[in-house]
Amino acid sequence: MTPEAVLLEVFARLAARRGEPLFIREQEVSEWPVDAVTALRSHEILQRSRPATNVVCTGCERACVMPVHVRAEGNGVSRAFVVCDRRPDINRVAVQDEALKQQRVSVDALGSWRLPDAGALPPDQSAPYSRTASTALQRQPPSVGRSETRTSSPLGTSG
Numbered sequence: 001m002t003p004e005a006v007l008l009e010v011f012a013r014l015a016a017r018r019g020e021p022l023f024i025r026e027q028e029v030s031e032w033p034v035d036a037v038t039a040l041r042s043h044e045i046l047q048r049s050r051p052a053t054n055v056v057c058t059g060c061e062r063a064c065v066m067p068v069h070v071r072a073e074g075n076g077v078s079r080a081f082v083v084c085d086r087r088p089d090i091n092r093v094a095v096q097d098e099a100l101k102q103q104r105v106s107v108d109a110l111g112s113w114r115l116p117d118a119g120a121l122p123p124d125q126s127a128p129y130s131r132t133a134s135t136a137l138q139r140q141p142p143s144v145g146r147s148e149t150r151t152s153s154p155l156g157t158s159g
Contacts, residue, residue, distance in 0.1 A: 003036035010040070010105055019107050023049060026101035040105070049104035057082050059093035068095055 001009075013022050029037060029046070040046035057066045059082070066082035073079060080095040 001032060003033045003039065006032045006036035007040075010045075014105060014107055014110075022105040023052070023102045024105065025052070025099075026103060027098065029103050045105055045110055047104050049102050051080075051100035052102050055082065055095055055099050057084060057093050059084050059090045060087060062086065066093075068100065 010022070010024075013024075024046075037046065052068065054065050054067050057064045064084075064086060066084070068080050068082060070078050070080050080097065080100060081092045082095060083092055084090040
């Protein structure tokens with residue numbers, strides 16, 4: 001995966017979240033090119049986050065998304081696990097600490113980050129880059145099933 005592909009993937013996921021925070025597992029981020037991760041972190045777009053509260057259970061082939069439970073043991077060590085309620089032969093499934101680590105990406109972090117200057121690009125490419133990245137991601141899709149009625153006066157002005 002190229003750094004450009006990572007950026008496009010992150011932006012597409014953010015757009016699909018419609019302004020809600022995006023969480024990405026640390027394991028996935030570790031597979032990205034170092035240049036992409038460095039760029040996202042240097043602009044504070046990608047930040048370490050709280051541990052995941054839900055994980056994909058590894059107890060069987062169903063791969064259910066389950067809430068994580070954490071139990072503190074007497075020696076100060078905590079153990080994370082999920083409780084399978086879908087199969088009678090599985091109960092607690094241990095969750096590794098690495099599976100709980102995640103990164104956070106949000107549209108707010110993109111608010112001050114600008115795409116390349118319009119003057120630095122050829123004229124035919126400058127229009128899409130003349131806004132902030134967060135504005136581009138927060139655009140709403142066109143409404144379906146709703147129309148606007150415009151009337152026109154004889155003088156050519158809309159009314």
